[in-house]
Amino acid sequence: MPVPATQVPRNLDIDRLLSHHRLMWRIRAFEEAALQANTEKLVLGAIHPSIGQEAIAVGVCCNLNRDDILSSTHRGHGHTLAKGADATAMMRELLGREGGTSHGKGGSMHIADFEVGMLGANGVVAANIHITAGAAHAIRLRGENRVACSIFGDGAINRGPFLEGLNWAKVFELPALFVCEDNGFASTTRTAAMTGGPGPAARAEALGVPAVEVDGNDVMAVDEAAREAVAAIRAGGGPRFIVAKTYRLTGHTAADAAPYRPKDEVDEAWRHEPIARLAQVLADAGVKGAVLAGHERDAREEMDAVYADAKAAPWPPLSRGYEDVQDAGDPRQGAF
Amino acid sequence: MATMTYGEAGKQALAEEMRRDPLVWAVGEDLGRGGVFGQYKGLVEEFGPLRISDAPISEAAILGAAVGAAMTGTRPVVEMRFADFALCAVDELINQAAKARFMFGGQARVPLVVREPMGMWRSSAAQHSQSLEGWYTHIPGLVVVCPSTPADNKGLLKAAIRSDDPVVYFEHKNMWALEGEVPDGDVTVPFGVARTAREGRDLTIVSWSATVHAATKAAETLAGEGIEAEVIDLRTLWPWDREAVFASVAKTGRLMVAHEAVQVGGFGAEVAATVAEHCFKDLKAPVKRLGSPRVPIAYAPPLEDMLRVTPEKIAEAARAVVSES
Ligand SMILES: Cc1ncc(C[n+]2csc(CCOP(=O)(O)OP(=O)(O)O)c2C)c(N)n1
Numbered sequence: 001m002p003v004p005a006t007q008v009p010r011n012l013d014i015d016r017l018l019s020h021h022r023l024m025w026r027i028r029a030f031e032e033a034a035l036q037a038n039t040e041k042l043v044l045g046a047i048h049p050s051i052g053q054e055a056i057a058v059g060v061c062c063n064l065n066r067d068d069i070l071s072s073t074h075r076g077h078g079h080t081l082a083k084g085a086d087a088t089a090m091m092r093e094l095l096g097r098e099g100g101t102s103h104g105k106g107g108s109m110h111i112a113d114f115e116v117g118m119l120g121a122n123g124v125v126a127a128n129i130h131i132t133a134g135a136a137h138a139i140r141l142r143g144e145n146r147v148a149c150s151i152f153g154d155g156a157i158n159r160g161p162f163l164e165g166l167n168w169a170k171v172f173e174l175p176a177l178f179v180c181e182d183n184g185f186a187s188t189t190r191t192a193a194m195t196g197g198p199g200p201a202a203r204a205e206a207l208g209v210p211a212v213e214v215d216g217n218d219v220m221a222v223d224e225a226a227r228e229a230v231a232a233i234r235a236g237g238g239p240r241f242i243v244a245k246t247y248r249l250t251g252h253t254a255a256d257a258a259p260y261r262p263k264d265e266v267d268e269a270w271r272h273e274p275i276a277r278l279a280q281v282l283a284d285a286g287v288k289g290a291v292l293a294g295h296e297r298d299a300r301e302e303m304d305a306v307y308a309d310a311k312a313a314p315w316p317p318l319s320r321g322y323e324d325v326q327d328a329g330d331p332r333q334g335a336f
Numbered sequence: 337m338a339t340m341t342y343g344e345a346g347k348q349a350l351a352e353e354m355r356r357d358p359l360v361w362a363v364g365e366d367l368g369r370g371g372v373f374g375q376y377k378g379l380v381e382e383f384g385p386l387r388i389s390d391a392p393i394s395e396a397a398i399l400g401a402a403v404g405a406a407m408t409g410t411r412p413v414v415e416m417r418f419a420d421f422a423l424c425a426v427d428e429l430i431n432q433a434a435k436a437r438f439m440f441g442g443q444a445r446v447p448l449v450v451r452e453p454m455g456m457w458r459s460s461a462a463q464h465s466q467s468l469e470g471w472y473t474h475i476p477g478l479v480v481v482c483p484s485t486p487a488d489n490k491g492l493l494k495a496a497i498r499s500d501d502p503v504v505y506f507e508h509k510n511m512w513a514l515e516g517e518v519p520d521g522d523v524t525v526p527f528g529v530a531r532t533a534r535e536g537r538d539l540t541i542v543s544w545s546a547t548v549h550a551a552t553k554a555a556e557t558l559a560g561e562g563i564e565a566e567v568i569d570l571r572t573l574w575p576w577d578r579e580a581v582f583a584s585v586a587k588t589g590r591l592m593v594a595h596e597a598v599q600v601g602g603f604g605a606e607v608a609a610t611v612a613e614h615c616f617k618d619l620k621a622p623v624k625r626l627g628s629p630r631v632p633i634a635y636a637p638p639l640e641d642m643l644r645v646t647p648e649k650i651a652e653a654a655r656a657v658v659s660e661s
């Protein structure tokens with residue numbers, strides 16, 4: 001996979017980049033802890049790691065305010081953390097425990113934190129595109145200056161919601177940012193093999209939604225593209241689309257060894273992984289190695305503690321299974 | 337009280353709710369010109385195109401965007417045009433709207449009304465005639481409403497718009513022009529409270545939507561023969577008023593359920609099974625279901641009519657139930 005060299009801007013905002021580095025490490029460490037939990041059979045359903053894609057979560061979400069809306073996919077841990085969700089509650093959710101973001105009723109694929117505007121990961125590919133279009137619609141109806149963002153994969157562009165949702169956002173000129181994480185794969189299939197035409201950006205452009213392509217492993221490039229897009233949206237410019245090229249360094253799920261791709265390809269992709277790339281930029285700018293190593297260490301310590309907390313947390317009481325079904329009717333009717 | 341049609345009553349309900357709450361809005365194809373059945377006529381003039389919004393022919397986006405808009409603090413009323421077309425948005429309704437509250441642990445509320453004009457109407461054939469209300473009762477999280485009168489179309493639509501959970505709202509196309517007395521002002525009809533359309537001591541006929549009127553006509557015929565049928569209009573299928581049905585069966589000892597939907601797997605089966613489980617000792621005769629045969633709805637009028645649950649068919653089945661004991 002040809003990966004362009006990191007574009008180093010002349011005036012580096014070192015503090016901003018240090019904060020990106022710290023957050024990318026928190027996401028990486030969270031997911032490594034989640035993979036550990038999976039190995040120990042404490043994660044119950046499927047988890048989809050975003051290892052190698054952290055720059056997109058961080059670069060996009062650092063341009064969103066707390067009251068901006070985000071919706072995500074099955075591969076949503078990074079997005080959720082970057083939007084500001086609490087790692088402890090998230091890990092409890094992955095383990096199906098009380099105190100999880102959804103009281104253990106959603107799990108990894110339904111991670112959500114409405115307090116920080118994160119309207120949920122989604123188990124249905126592309127479904128979050130409509131939800132974001134609708135959130136943007138609500139924002140406009142309420143006359144607010146917020147933005148709704150949805151992040152989805154390259155596989156999602158072959159489902160109807162990509163057409164319907166982007167068209168919707170365009171015809172109503174809604175404050176919506178669509179971000180496609182183009183990691184080359186949809187599950188075990190190379191997305192290009194199942195995608196007609198020149199790809200996501202051209203499809204969006206055909207609907208009148210301005211699109212840009214960025215190196216999704218370069219957090220500075222993603223940050224810059226998202227900054228421009230969000231500024232245009234907030235200025236009333238209607239929806240924008242970003243395609244961020246990246247590579248999925250793990251299997252599709254924690255259980256997928258990904259034998260369908262050559263080891264060389266994966267090794268090569270690891271050489272371009274986003275955290276090391278940013279660390280290099282920071283080192284070149286004079287940041288001490290100890291500072292950068294400290295980010296990794298702090299992140300691992302935090303997530304080790306988060307994992308320990310989740311392991312010790314109780315299961316949700318059975319009564320949770322009947323809560324939040326709906327107001328009308330008795331959900332226990334006909335219960336065992 | 338004022339006399340108006342079923343369609344006008346629904347329009348009045350929506351207009352009153354939109355005046356009361358600026359966060360209520362409606363979206364669907366052709367709404368700016370009054371909607372395909374005229375049930376939105378005049379509303380865009382009062383509320384403007386942002387709140388009576390046109391939509392692209394994107395049923396999945398209409399419903400999916402409404403889910404996002406409902407989760408972001410507005411109260412969308414979506415128009416699906418025909419219940420049949422809502423099938424283009426099954427994921428959005430079943431996997432998203434109905435699940436969000438539970439699967440996000442109570443963080444999400446989806447105050448959404450999905451209007452689905454249903455039923456057989458003027459040779460509309462297989463893709464514009466279906467009665468699919470029973471499907472939705474199977475989905476935890478959804479409220480299912482089937483009003484049969486103008487008054488209920490006002491009161492139930494108002495209740496649906498005020499519901500914090502998603503409501504699938506079935507209006508029968510054959511009743512748009514049906515006239516009736518409608519209470520003035522802010523009157524809502526609660527979910528899960530059945531209406532006794534006619535009292536009787538010999539047989540309970542449970543029904544909803546347009547079939548209530550067929551059942552009432554059948555009951556009038558039967559009365560001439562000395563059989564007094566009680567007709568219960570469920571009004572809402574989830575929640576449904578089990579107590580009202582149990583009480584009626586305790587009085588009559590006989591139950592029949594009549595609906596336009598295909599009988600196999602229809603909601604009548606749920607009513608029949610529940611009564612069989614709870615009222616066995618009250619029953620003097622086997623429970624009877626009357627629904628459409630399990631065939632697609634045909635275009636040619638004689639073939640379409642063959643599938644209808646008519647007053648004559650209801651009366652005939654009722655006579656058989658009564659004569660069994
Ligand atoms: C509608 C739907 N079809 C199929 C699936 C199964 N599935 C889960 S993830 C996935 C691949 C998605 O690929 P992409 O959109 O590129 O996201 P990525 O996994 O690469 O992040 C598939 C097919 C699903 N969840 N939803």
Ligand SMILES: [Mg+2]
Pocket residue numbers: 153154155181182183184185186187191
């Ligand atoms: Mg992909």
